[in-house]
Amino acid sequence: MAKPKEPEKEPSAERWLLSYADFITLLLVFFIIMYSMSKVNVTKFNQMVTVLEKTFGGQSSVIKLDNAGLLPQQITRSGEARRKQRQLYVKTVEQLQKEISAKEVRVKEDERGIVISLASDFFFGSGKADFGDSTEAVLRKLYGIFSATPNNIRVEGHTDDIPIVLGSSLAQRFPSNWELSSQRSVNVLKLLEKLGIDRKRLSAIAYADTRPAKPNDTYEGRAYNRRVEIVILTEGGQ
Numbered sequence: 525m526a527k528p529k530e531p532e533k534e535p536s537a538e539r540w541l542l543s544y545a546d547f548i549t550l551l552l553v554f555f556i557i558m559y560s561m562s563k564v565n566v567t568k569f570n571q572m573v574t575v576l577e578k579t580f581g582g583q584s585s586v587i588k589l590d591n592a593g594l595l596p597q598q599i600t601r602s603g604e605a606r607r608k609q610r611q612l613y614v615k616t617v618e619q620l621q622k623e624i625s626a627k628e629v630r631v632k633e634d635e636r637g638i639v640i641s642l643a644s645d646f647f648f649g650s651g652k653a654d655f656g657d658s659t660e661a662v663l664r665k666l667y668g669i670f671s672a673t674p675n676n677i678r679v680e681g682h683t684d685d686i687p688i689v690l691g692s693s694l695a696q697r698f699p700s701n702w703e704l705s706s707q708r709s710v711n712v713l714k715l716l717e718k719l720g721i722d723r724k725r726l727s728a729i730a731y732a733d734t735r736p737a738k739p740n741d742t743y744e745g746r747a748y749n750r751r752v753e754i755v756i757l758t759e760g761g762q
Contacts, residue, residue, distance in 0.1 A: 605759040612673055612756065613638050619665050629662065637675065637758040640666065641737075642712075644750030651694045653707035660715060666754065667719040673756065676725045679713045680753040681705030684746035685733040706730035708752050 616631055616638060623629035630641040644650075647659040670677055683701040688694055698704040709728040717723050738745040 608673075609633070609638065609758065612669070612675075615672075616640065616666075616669055616756075619669060620662070623662060635758075636678075636755050638756040640754045640756075642752045642754070643747070644708075644752070645747050647752070648708060648750070650750075651688070651698070651704065653698070653704060653711055655711065659712075663712065663715050664719065667716065667721065670716065670721055670725075670756070674725075675759060676727070676757045677716065677721065678755045678757055679709040679716075679726070679728045680755060681707070681709035681728070681730045681732075682735060682737075682749055682751050682753065683733050684749045685736070685740040686746065701732040702730055705732045712752055712754065 613631070613633055617624065620629050620631060620640070624631060626646075628643055628646040630639075630643070632639050632641075642648075642659065642662065647655050647662070681704075683705045685701075688698055688700055688704065690699075698707065706728070709730060713726050713728045717726060733740070733749070736745075736749045737751070738748045740746050740749060
């Protein structure tokens with residue numbers, strides 16, 4: 525007589541725990557690696573890799589870093605540069621608080637670095653590139669800031685979109701807004717050099733009306749666009 529067939533055993537309802545445990549282990553390893561890569565201590569990072577290799581019984585896929593390893597150093601340099609730039613921004617705002625409150629100067633941060641914008645209506649006469657004592661006083665304040673940092677300084681000249689009238693007395697000196705914006709930036713640069721900023725750190729550029737900060741369809745917008753911007757470039761910027 526045939527032996528009765530035993531009923532098949534159902535898969536264990538707890539088998540999912542094995543996959544779950546594997547997933548948690550891999551997730552833990554991932555976060556350990558990410559945490560280690562955020563540090564600059566290469567020795568500890570490599571020690572962590574060695575421990576992982578022993579734990580998993582062989583070679584891991586993690587690349588060991590030597591002292592020339594770029595990723596942790598780049599992260600550190602980037603974070604340090606950002607911290608220094610933020611400190612410099614705060615110092616600049618503090619030094620120019622009076623001028624900022626009077627809306628003579630604007631200070632902001634963007635991809636270029638720290639941008640100090642001198643409003644043309646306060647510092648330059650309409651259609652003029654020369655500046656007076658008030659502009660020089662502000663530039664002397666800025667010199668104290670610039671001399672405390674090794675970053676390069678770029679002076680950018682801007683105008684509104686109103687063209688210079690051909691044949692006018694102004695056109696004899698500045699045939700177009702290119703020359704006007706260029707001369708304004710160069711004049712600011714020359715004073716910074718005269719005050720003591722190393723000329724190798726300085727550069728001047730003219731944008732004329734090609735980079736308006738606001739639309740040129742109102743008087744206020746055009747006044748906002750007539751400006752000279754002094755940029756403390758990000759570390760390594762040219």
